[in-house]
Amino acid sequence: MVEANYIQEKMAEIQKSEELSNIMGKLLSGKPGYKAVIEKKIIQVRCPGNCGMIFESPVKFCPECGSKIEWPKKE
Ligand SMILES: [Zn+2]
Numbered sequence: 001m002v003e004a005n006y007i008q009e010k011m012a013e014i015q016k017s018e019e020l021s022n023i024m025g026k027l028l029s030g031k032p033g034y035k036a037v038i039e040k041k042i043i044q045v046r047c048p049g050n051c052g053m054i055f056e057s058p059v060k061f062c063p064e065c066g067s068k069i070e071w072p073k074k075e
Contacts, residue, residue, distance in 0.1 A: 042056055043072065045071055045072075047062045047067050048068075049062055049065035051064035051065045051067075055069060
């Protein structure tokens, strides 16, 4: 069962990184249990045209080919 081992390993890794973020939070805030949030949502949208450009900032039109860029609605 190689796959099960792999999952277990991954879980251990996640747990470790969680511990790390707890420690980081403690260091940054002086409060135990405070979690440092190092999360940044980057939305990438590929140009529907042929240019293959990928945009990270909400531009309305592709500067390369002029296609209209459709951005997902904010939740
Ligand atoms: Zn384009």
